[in-house]
Structures are given as C-alpha cells and as structure tokens.
Amino acid sequence: MVETYIITPDYNGITFLEKYFSSLFSQTYQDFKIVFVDNSQTMASFEFIEKNYEDKLDNKIVYIKNPKNYGFAKATNRGIKKALEDSECQYIICLNNDIYAEPEFLEELIICAEKNPEAGSIQSKMIWGQHPELIDSVGIEYSKNGLGFNRGAYEPVEKYSVEEKILGCCAGACLYKRKALKDIEYNNEYFDEDFFAYYEDIDIALRLQSTGWKSVYCPNSVVYHYRGGTGGTLSSFNVYHSGRNYTYTLLKNMPPVTLLKNIHWAITAEFAQILINILRKKPVILKAKFDAYRNLFKMMEKRKNIKKINRKIENLFVLKWRPKFPKFD
Structure with a gap:
C-alpha cells in the first residue's frame, strides 16, 4: 500500500522522460508510485520505461496505455482512479512529463499538506526550465472578466519565496488530497473531461474553493518545467x-x-x-x-x-x- 501517487499524462514525451524519471527516483521521499498514462500513438515512451526501468514496472511505475489521445483531463482522471483503488492513497500529485524535480520536491509538498489540513491542494514553485532565472507558475489567478493566468509567470525566480494561500494550483506540478478530490467528484470525474485540455486546472481550483477547500503555495517544493516555445505562437x-x-x-x-x-x-x-x-x-x-x-x-x-x-x-x-x-x- 502506498500513500502518494504521481499521475503523469504523456503525449509523445520521449525526449523529456530521462530527466523526469531520474529526478523522481532521486527524491528524498520515496513512498510513492507513478501512474504513467500514455496518450501517444506510438509505444516509444513505454519502450523507454521498459528499457531503463523494467525492474520498477508495476511495483513503482504503473503504465496505462490509452487507445487514442484522451487529452489531459481524461488521462489524468484515469490515473487518479487507478491511484484511488489503493485505500492507503491520501495524496495525488499531478506532474507533467516535461518536469525535472528538485530532490525535496515531494517531501516538501507533503509536509505542507500535512500542516495545512484545510488545504485541498498544494502548489509547487515551477521554474521555467529553459530560462531558470524566470518563474513558470506559482499557482493560478482568475480574473473578474473570466480569464485565467499563471500566477507569477515570467517574473524573477527570486520572488514568491513565502508560503501563502492562493486561489488554486497549476496542475503541471501540484498535490491534491484524496478527500478534496472525492468532495468535487461529479459523474465519476475529477477534472472535467469536456475540457480535454486547458483551463481544466482553473475549473478544478474554483470548484475546490467553492466547496470550502483552500489552496496553499509551497515555495520549498521546486520543479523545472521544460515546456515548448514561449507562448507567443498559438496553434x-x-x-x-x-x-x-x-x-x-x-x-x-x-x-x-x-x-x-x-x-x-x-x-x-x-x-x-x-x-x-x-x-x-x-x-x-x-x-x-x-x-x-x-x-x-x-x-x-x-x-x-x-x-x-x-x-x-x-x-x-x-x-x-x-x-x-x-x-x-
């Protein structure tokens, strides 16, 4: 039985997986399982895992292959449901595949979760991997006009060094408590699968807040997000x-x-x-x-x-x- 599960959707992310897995298996906290949910059309990610971490398949890495690209929301829900089959699971970590985590990333998240019982979600400090002098996200903001933003995006990395309450978490690197997710479950979904991708973490943040759960930013839990592009060109x-x-x-x-x-x-x-x-x-x-x-x-x-x-x-x-x-x- 495992207390913490890391849920990672993957879509053709083979180039990121060496950093991703090596950083997780170097964590100071090791009582976790990874649920790796593959949306890719190829088996390249599985072949990488099998070649490099065959001894960890099933006991440390649970691999789920989707028949097509289900998008972030549905793929993450499949991972969450798998994790919650374990009655000991108390913490769900959502983590992108293009992440490199500092060694204390998990330990600090869990420490923060345990000392904030009213918090349903805990946000890591996400640094822009290609430009580590800049922040990628330290949570989300929701505007009165309905627009959502990554809190702290592109600001100097030295900022946001204090633990504090926030609206909600960017699901690229954050923790959700089992009780909080069960509280907002609707039609056997946690993330809204109608969203497919984008805004789904803002939606879940607002639902958690409406339901009475708080969210806390944990500056000592640090990851580097190696996302593509600068956001200037929109597909x-x-x-x-x-x-x-x-x-x-x-x-x-x-x-x-x-x-x-x-x-x-x-x-x-x-x-x-x-x-x-x-x-x-x-x-x-x-x-x-x-x-x-x-x-x-x-x-x-x-x-x-x-x-x-x-x-x-x-x-x-x-x-x-x-x-x-x-x-x-």
Missing part, C-alpha cells in the same frame, strides 16, 4: 480549447452576483478573444465560442452540482487582461 488547437474552455469555466463557476457586477468585463473579454484571433487569422475561435454556448445547458447542469460552501470566492479574483511576457536581450 489552432490551443486557440480552440482555450477559447471554448474560457466560456465553460465562466458558465460553470462564476458566482451569479460576481457575474452580474462584472458582466461588462466578461462580454468585453469574449469579444476581445474573437477579434484578436480573427486578426491572427485563427477563425477556429468562432467554432470554439459556438461549441461553448451550444453546451450551455450541460455546463449549467454541472454548475448546479457544485457545492457552494464558500460564497466569498470572488474575494480571491483579480482584474487582469493579459499576462506578462518575458523580455530577452
């Missing part, structure tokens, strides 16, 4: 899912009074997304918004099933329109 996939899921999140989670007070900002944000992406020659944004409102009643049904214990959630919202972008010499 049609990114534009579609971000644009659609922005609206899904707004419909599901924005408290009614907050929405009424800020409806002008939300409408502005909706139209701005359409205009900006049309100018970028990304007409897929129109399909994104059509699909979002086509599923209006489905989202409203999900909204009705969110517990509303914390009615002051809007106090955690900011008003923000665009992320900071890095400046390089």
